[in-house]
Amino acid sequence: MALNLLAIAGGIFLVLVALRDVFQGVIVPRAENTVLRVSHYLNRSCWRVWPWIAYLLYRDARRRENFLGTFAPLMLVIYLATWVVLLIAGWGLIFYGIRDQLRPAGLSFAECIYFAGASFLTIGYGDIVGVTTLSHMLSLVAGACGLAVVAVVATFLFSIFGAFQVRERFVVTLGAHAGAPPSGVGLLIEHAQAKIVGDLAQVFRDGQNWMAEVMESHLAYPILTLFRSSHDYESWVGTLGTLLDASALVLATVEVDDAIRGQAHIAYNLGRHLTHDFTNYFGFPDSGSAAGIERAEFNDACKHLTEVGYALRDGGADGDGAWKRFYDLRRTYAAHLNTLARWLEIPPVQWVGDRSILRHP
Secondary structure: OHHHHHHHHHHHHHHHHHHHHHHHHHHOOOOOOOOOOHHHHHHHHHHHHHHHHHHHHOOOHHHHHHHHHOHHHHHHHHHHHHHHHHHHHHHHHHHHHOHHHEEOOOOOHHHHHHHHHHHHOOOOOOOOEEOOHHHHHHHHHHHHHHHHHHHHHHHHHHHHHHHHHHHHHHHHHHHHHHOOOOOHHHHHHHHHHOOOHHHHHHHHHHHHHHHHHHHHHHHHOHHHHHOOOOOOOOOHHHHHHHHHHHHHHHHHOEOOOHHHHHHHHHHHHHHHHHHHHHHHHOOOOOOOOOOOOOHHHHHHHHHHHHHOOOOEHHHHHHOHHHHHHHHHHHOOOHHHHHHHHHHHOOOOEOOEOOOOOOOOO
């Protein structure tokens, strides 16, 4: 009797853990409580190892990036497999605890697991059956549980890939506006060379909508943060850094009309909020408040901006006012942005992440 009660208690625990993980990971937006969240532990622990394996196996950057790109889709499969295994194991323990109510008599634990799987997957061969009302009801609940999980996960997958496509559409578009790899300086230079500086207001406006969508979808489904762009030297973190750096340059030093400056200000505030939200949500340590670039890099950027026709405030690189404003603006988001970039192993981008192999535009 004690063994049966222990088996039933263990089975109920496994079933509740799996269902809670499905509920919080798929249905609840921005589920903060990660206690007993199996998918959360899997995601964190596997990603700590995956980049190490990528660098061990591949020296070629493109092949390594392709390998890193398989992680998020693979994790979706692992999530589903883990939930199914936990639920079948839980129902198997429950049925083992009431095995005297199943026929044929004298079922082993493995046979109870088999019956749980047949009930959960609604196969129902009929070689093992319940003979009491309780066993009948439990097998029906197990089947309903299986149907519900499959339906919810199918909807989850559609939501994930839909949000990914929306995110990547803007990433690719901004890449055409800001060069490859994209950068805040590159965004301003490309528009000046194309003589469409006035379009920067619309770019910042589109960026605001994109950042709001990323904030909403990626905090609701954190696995989206690990989906990588299929295009070389592009990533959602790099796109975010491009928008923030371009906004900071406009606010700090570049002379533009009020419409562009106003949209840049809103984009800066929204992007800064996004970086803070992500580092807080994922529990990344505080990386300080440095601007993340040197004065020489800022001076170099000002030189290129002047060459394409921009007028700079306070003498640009020759004065301290523009540098101080840019430094104060960038230090509010640079550390959080670089923490995200390092954690996600994004392709190198100017001023964001590992940029040692990049030249300034």
